[in-house]
Amino acid sequence: MNQFTKFENISTANALISKALEFKADPHMHPNKGQGKRLGLIFLNPSLRTRVSTQIAASNLGLESFVLNMDKDTWALEMHDGTLMNKNKVEHIKDAAGVLGSYFDILAIRAFPSLTNKQEDTSDFILKQFIQYSGVPVVSLESAVRHPLQSLADMVTIRENIPSGKKPKVVLSWAPHIKAIPHAVANSFAEWSMGCDYDLTITHPEGYELDEQFTQGADIQYNQNKALEDADFVYVKNWSAYNPYGKILAVDEDWLLTEKKLKKNKKAKVMHCLPVRRNLELGDDILDGPRSLVQAQAKNRIFAAQAVLDGILS
Amino acid sequence: MNQFTKFENISTANALISKALEFKADPHMHPNKGQGKRLGLIFLNPSLRTRVSTQIAASNLGLESFVLNMDKDTWALEMHDGTLMNKNKVEHIKDAAGVLGSYFDILAIRAFPSLTNKQEDTSDFILKQFIQYSGVPVVSLESAVRHPLQSLADMVTIRENIPSGKKPKVVLSWAPHIKAIPHAVANSFAEWSMGCDYDLTITHPEGYELDEQFTQGADIQYNQNKALEDADFVYVKNWSAYNPYGKILAVDEDWLLTEKKLKKNKKAKVMHCLPVRRNLELGDDILDGPRSLVQAQAKNRIFAAQAVLDGILS
Amino acid sequence: MNQFTKFENISTANALISKALEFKADPHMHPNKGQGKRLGLIFLNPSLRTRVSTQIAASNLGLESFVLNMDKDTWALEMHDGTLMNKNKVEHIKDAAGVLGSYFDILAIRAFPSLTNKQEDTSDFILKQFIQYSGVPVVSLESAVRHPLQSLADMVTIRENIPSGKKPKVVLSWAPHIKAIPHAVANSFAEWSMGCDYDLTITHPEGYELDEQFTQGADIQYNQNKALEDADFVYVKNWSAYNPYGKILAVDEDWLLTEKKLKKNKKAKVMHCLPVRRNLELGDDILDGPRSLVQAQAKNRIFAAQAVLDGILS
Known part of the structure; x- marks a missing residue:
């Protein structure tokens, strides 16, 4: 599995459900599976349950996790190609995703919809750009369109x-x-x-x-x-x-x-x-x-x- | 000890003081005491010294700690039973404390008083509800009434x-x-x-x-x-x-x-x-x-x- | 090396460049070098790349790191000696740096210039006071005058x-x-x-x-x-x-x-x-x-x- 952003098929889903129940019975079943690897948790929107549960999941696997809250004005990302960046957006998603992909082995991303721009939201364009520019496996922590976890x-x-x-x-x-x-x-x-x-x-x-x-x-x-x-x-x-x-x-x-x-x-x-x-x-x-x-x-x-x-x- | 929210009695206090001095002499005396356990540090108000000192204390015991800052508007908790939640509070303390209690082995909580509602403050009702609904040991990181640490x-x-x-x-x-x-x-x-x-x-x-x-x-x-x-x-x-x-x-x-x-x-x-x-x-x-x-x-x-x-x- | 705040001399610089390239070839060359030690990352201004890259660097050395964001109003530091602190600054840098120096083995600090007070900025007075009062090695994560990392x-x-x-x-x-x-x-x-x-x-x-x-x-x-x-x-x-x-x-x-x-x-x-x-x-x-x-x-x-x-x- 190299991406987790939506339902794929019933056999993958059943395998994930069974695996989750195995981990529930024995959370420390694979304590070193993630050893030496790093997970970046990128939040463009606030989170409590999602952040903590994902960090605990990572820890159960020996996977080191880092949280980046990019929902503050100071790190507002420009999402559109070719823009002249002379407004309030300080960094382009291309550059940020590239750097994050070079720092982490897996990225997990939360990017809510605007609820104002239907076309952008329904194309899940933030999530898709992270996937495109980071070059590493991406897990959705809730995108504009889906919340698969x-x-x-x-x-x-x-x-x-x-x-x-x-x-x-x-x-x-x-x-x-x-x-x-x-x-x-x-x-x-x-x-x-x-x-x-x-x-x-x-x-x-x-x-x-x-x-x-x-x-x-x-x-x-x-x-x-x-x-x-x-x-x-x-x-x-x-x-x-x-x-x-x-x-x-x-x-x-x-x-x-x-x-x-x-x-x-x-x-x-x-x-x-x-x-x-x-x-x-x-x-x-x-x-x-x-x-x-x-x-x-x-x-x-x-x-x-x-x-x-x-x-x-x- | 299953709770730490106030002075209990002189023998408990003396034992804690002596134990603290032992740890000061040898902080890594029990490096694996907390292994496999998790501490959630819940801040309804800002903290610097308290957060860092408690995280270092946990680390000295091999206890993994996670910080949750719930002092932002986005996670304002409803504290009152039976409320119709159609205002700015997004989650009830019952539900939040229940979830946090299921994620962590120990909760440590900071909840300052309002200084406007004397009855609520002096009943320490936020701390008490976390104790009631979380189902795990609770450490006060300063409540409305006391700062025992x-x-x-x-x-x-x-x-x-x-x-x-x-x-x-x-x-x-x-x-x-x-x-x-x-x-x-x-x-x-x-x-x-x-x-x-x-x-x-x-x-x-x-x-x-x-x-x-x-x-x-x-x-x-x-x-x-x-x-x-x-x-x-x-x-x-x-x-x-x-x-x-x-x-x-x-x-x-x-x-x-x-x-x-x-x-x-x-x-x-x-x-x-x-x-x-x-x-x-x-x-x-x-x-x-x-x-x-x-x-x-x-x-x-x-x-x-x-x-x-x-x-x-x- | 007991401080890293600026260029020192060409031999030190060349040694650091060579060492960095060695770590790039083998990041886990010294996985236990920092064991039992703690790094405090103090941000008086926002950071993304600097925070994450420094935390990953620390982790590669087995050095535990803690992030303190002091860029919120709640922890505004008073920087001037002898001030009557009856305004919005809640803690003096003397006291904060002293405490942080007693909690951590190394401090890394980001302190941007005001761009309004030239004399204070060009004296790098925030960085210098952290060095003076913390009593531990200090790494600059960008000061008013330099960004050596x-x-x-x-x-x-x-x-x-x-x-x-x-x-x-x-x-x-x-x-x-x-x-x-x-x-x-x-x-x-x-x-x-x-x-x-x-x-x-x-x-x-x-x-x-x-x-x-x-x-x-x-x-x-x-x-x-x-x-x-x-x-x-x-x-x-x-x-x-x-x-x-x-x-x-x-x-x-x-x-x-x-x-x-x-x-x-x-x-x-x-x-x-x-x-x-x-x-x-x-x-x-x-x-x-x-x-x-x-x-x-x-x-x-x-x-x-x-x-x-x-x-x-x-």
Whole structure:
């Protein structure tokens, strides 16, 4: 494996899920796998869970990691070719990625979308330029379009909780938010759920349709209550509109998920990638009750990252 | 030891002081004590000395440490139960503490008081919630109410400089400042000095009385000159009023400590936790002269933290 | 070697260049040289390349490194003796340097000039005070006056590309910029180039003369085209005026370096310390073409720092 930026195929995904579960059982299984190698963690946006879980994963493999926060004005990167750099951008991504690629054996990069320039965002042009100019394996820590490490951790969590002998019904349920939120987690969750051959329903208010490349094959349902029927897993997540891009639309119905909405579905487990806005996206009753898998998902971020780094080091 | 948030009892304190002095003599006495374990250092407020000294202490024990600065707006924590999170707080302390507790074996937390909400501050509700929701041992790196690692380092420094065969007279002397400063260092110094059975005098302008739970048993003296007589150790520190809470009161007298005020007391050693406002709290003549123990205190922060981490790892 | 803040003499420089090239060939030649020792990296200004390359250099030697960013308002240092500290500066450099010197075996410090107070800047008073009060070896990570680690890396890069059997002609060529930029890189490049006995030409618009202590012995040339003739190495760099200090002067001619300006000089290699403003300081055609040594310079920062740390540890 020389890149980890999206779902590739079901056999790779299953191998990563199995490897993650092996690392969960024995995190120090390969303590010297990364010895003498270095991982650069490049953040163009803030991070807490992603940074720490990836650093712990690296440490479990004996891989030295370095964090670079480039989300401050002082290191604003110019992304466009041929620009006359006489504004506030101090360094071109070409030069920065080249240097970082010469300092590190693996780069892991977080680059959120602008939510204002749809063409640039959907081309994942920041991530792609890091890949192009760094010359080393790149792991996405959430790009404009996808958050594959989160989805891998989610798939590990589903695998741990899957009802035996059944293809699970997975529901991705839109939730309210006060800010315009990227599509990456929702896109990747859809991509991985269907890629892993789960039965996926996506429920959201009309107008919140995701990019079709990620939702083809899923059941789109505007009625949340109907979508929740018989669900084995409900993944709660906000995203902004894809069209008009990055906008928050007026929504009259109540999309907050609470126990009341699941009272007829005793078995459903509830997931969220965190951080979660309590009582806006998800009710306290669910988050503090036995349905919640959110802490398990967060813990599994370590082992998802470890499986990926192990694969790249192999 | 499963928690380090305050003075417990004299035998525990004496054991920690002795252990710290052992580590000072041989920092690498237990180089593998923390092997395979991880310490998360969570800062809700800035830190320099505390962060570095604790990281060095951890490293001396082979304990891997990770710093998380959560004092930026991007990770503002919601602290109150049942809140509808539709404002600027992005994550609830319940969820964050749960995740951090699942990533780390020990958490060390800095959480300053607001100095505006007395009830919340004096209940130490941030520290308590981290303890409640993280499920792992917690070390205070200064909470709203106490700064026990500083006080332990102070007690180590007093032990090193104590006049033999005598119960020392310790004076906590209020100093001027331009900002409203928390009570934590003063509270803890009083708690530990009396807990270690030293003769404590607290001197400050009228109106600057500390919370009585920390000062019972101490001699309160409004006349600084009188308080300084026969002092063995003078601990200089500013704090804001406890009542009215967090306010700066008008003070007419001169409370800056200089050599002139100590000219009749040749033996007194002078202490301060740093950072110190020179010539506002303490004169250059004292800080740059032989009375000053401030550098020794700062150095002892390493060994205080090392004794505490060693105790938790045992 | 007990300090690394400037060019000392040609034999020391040559030994460092050779050592850096040895480390480039075998970075893990001395993996335990720094064992049990600690390096504190103190940044009063932002850094990316310098921080990471120095941390990697330290790691290659088994030297543990800690980063302290003191460029935030919260830790603004008071630099002047005898000040009444009742303003926004929270700690005196005396106290901070003393503590840092007691925590670390080596300190490395970045302290940019103000560009407003010429006397303070040109006395390098921040760097000098860290040296005076810390009591441990100090490495400059760029001070107000010099950037010696950059220059050492530059000299390593020149050595790697030097035409055999010839004293190379080195040209330091001023470039446009939108901000007032320090003189440190230019000063040091002049100091090291002439110190290493290279033939140095400095070309810049009239008015941009550098401090004479660094330019004595160099050929000063106001005509860029003439300066570029027969150059073996062209080092492109902006700096603000030295007199009037820190100002940007109106310049009518075109000082951007492009292939067109070098069309008669096929052999010239082009250097820049990065970050570079593309198409303002240096054209894309040069940066993306075969003349450019900028990535090699950046990579050599690791081995320059490693040679210096190795020397201090010896």
